[in-house]
Amino acid sequence: MSRVSASPEALSTPLKFAYWVPNVSGGLVVSTIEQRTGWDFEYNKKLARIAENSGFEYALTQTRYAASYGADKQHEATSFSLALLGATERLNVIAAVHPGMWHPGVLAKFIITADHLSGGRAAVNIVSGWLKDEFVNFGLDWLEHDERYVRTEEFIRVLRGLWTEKDYSQAGKYYNITDFTLSPAPLDIPGRPHPEIFFGGNSTAAQATAGRVADWYFSNGRTLEGYAENVDGVLAAAAAVGRTPRFGLNGFVIARDTEAEAKDTLREIVAKAHRPAVEGFAAAVKEAGASTKDGKGMWADSSYEDLIQYNDGFKTGLIGTPEQIAERIVEYKKIGVNLLLTGYLHFQEEVEAFGRDVLPIVRELEADLARKNGTELDTSQLPEVSTGSTTALGSTNDLTGSTSDLEGALA
Numbered sequence: 001m002s003r004v005s006a007s008p009e010a011l012s013t014p015l016k017f018a019y020w021v022p023n024v025s026g027g028l029v030v031s032t033i034e035q036r037t038g039w040d041f042e043y044n045k046k047l048a049r050i051a052e053n054s055g056f057e058y059a060l061t062q063t064r065y066a067a068s069y070g071a072d073k074q075h076e077a078t079s080f081s082l083a084l085l086g087a088t089e090r091l092n093v094i095a096a097v098h099p100g101m102w103h104p105g106v107l108a109k110f111i112i113t114a115d116h117l118s119g120g121r122a123a124v125n126i127v128s129g130w131l132k133d134e135f136v137n138f139g140l141d142w143l144e145h146d147e148r149y150v151r152t153e154e155f156i157r158v159l160r161g162l163w164t165e166k167d168y169s170q171a172g173k174y175y176n177i178t179d180f181t182l183s184p185a186p187l188d189i190p191g192r193p194h195p196e197i198f199f200g201g202n203s204t205a206a207q208a209t210a211g212r213v214a215d216w217y218f219s220n221g222r223t224l225e226g227y228a229e230n231v232d233g234v235l236a237a238a239a240a241v242g243r244t245p246r247f248g249l250n251g252f253v254i255a256r257d258t259e260a261e262a263k264d265t266l267r268e269i270v271a272k273a274h275r276p277a278v279e280g281f282a283a284a285v286k287e288a289g290a291s292t293k294d295g296k297g298m299w300a301d302s303s304y305e306d307l308i309q310y311n312d313g314f315k316t317g318l319i320g321t322p323e324q325i326a327e328r329i330v331e332y333k334k335i336g337v338n339l340l341l342t343g344y345l346h347f348q349e350e351v352e353a354f355g356r357d358v359l360p361i362v363r364e365l366e367a368d369l370a371r372k373n374g375t376e377l378d379t380s381q382l383p384e385v386s387t388g389s390t391t392a393l394g395s396t397n398d399l400t401g402s403t404s405d406l407e408g409a410l411a
């Protein structure tokens with residue numbers, strides 16, 4: 001059993017759950033195994049409603065402009081997120097955006113409008129980029145690894161400044177803002193000073209930047225020991241400037257009736273992996289953590305099998321029975337995780353099953369953990385869960401753009 005390093009406040013706060021919006025084709029694993037997941041809007045609209053009725057509070061869209069590792073069709077993240085916000089009632093939708101592709105003032109304005117249209121549910125995930133061709137072939141500057149984080153930090157400061165201050169000015173290397181007031185401001189939501197700023201990255205530079213400016217630090221899949229290192233790195237940078245960011249972690253979920261079935265499914269994913277695509281991806285991601293001085297960061301220590309789930313989701317080990325997965329998730333809570341970002345083979349079916357079979361066990365274990373550490377789980381913070389059937393939301397057979405797309409892309 002791992003040490004409990006989470007604060008009493010974190011132990012009394014229920015874990016939050018998010019899912020990856022499948023807004024790119026081909027599913028979340030680079031394998032020809034069947035993936036009953038569509039990338040089109042109708043599929044995603046239904047998925048988002050299932051998710052918010054199943055206890056998920058967040059959805060994360062991906063930003064991708066060009067095919068790679070098989071994601072040959074991609075819907076743009078901010079517009080897709082806005083449409084999902086319009087189709088849901090409670091879900092917070094986090095749009096991934098690249099500094100270097102956007103001006104922070106334009107994004108700040110866009111998100112304010114999305115926030116007003118959705119009753120305060122718009123959020124962003126600031127990603128610094130690893131797919132060099134997207135930048136170079138767009139004619140944009142491709143900055144060296146750590147320099148990308150210098151730009152990202154300035155970008156986030158502008159975003160927050162424009163969301164929270166009037167007559168905002170900021171002079172920097174990449175952005176210069178003079179006496180700017182965005183009106184209207186984002187919605188005034190108690191406990192939320194502005195739309196939430198998530199941040200994805202694993203390297204030393206990413207951790208330091210996240211600690212200084214992000215509300216939420218997001219990591220790729222990690223082992224318990226690996227993630228504890230990330231938490232320490234981010235907290236050290238945050239403490240130096242008196243901040244307390246929260247922590248999100250990616251994990252690919254394979255919940256089955258027996259552990260053997262779950263492991264067989266993982267074996268099948270690996271056996272049916274598309275080796276040239278995975279190897280191509282492995283070459284492209286050398287622009288990430290592996291290109292830094294200390295060689296640490298996203299994908300830097302990933303095996304061929306790990307890369308089949310392109311956000312290292314197998315490393316988190318959410319593979320087994322619902323009980324085993326719930327226990328594992330609570331181990332992550334103990335070391336500081338506040339939010340689990342999840343991916344699946346068959347999103348609509350498995351998001352619903354996760355809410356039904358895994359979440360109730362997580363809540364029981366969280367309550368036990370809180371009591372053992374002299375506090376109580378604050379159940380008033382639990383998201384509303386609908387027990388009604390989701391079949392009324394539409395057909396479950398709407399799988400446009402699923403397995404066949406992946407096969408096409410990998411051909």
Ligand SMILES: Cc1cc2nc3c(=O)[nH]c(=O)nc-3n(C[C@H](O)[C@H](O)[C@H](O)COP(=O)(O)O)c2cc1C
Nearest residue numbers: 062063127128129200201202203220288289297298
């Ligand atoms: C949860 C999460 C989501 C991400 N989403 C995207 C994305 O949508 N598009 C993208 O180009 N990169 C995305 N990234 C990649 C990061 O921007 C960054 O390039 C990557 O983490 C490598 O960072 P590192 O070299 O600092 O470890 C994501 C990373 C994480 C952890």
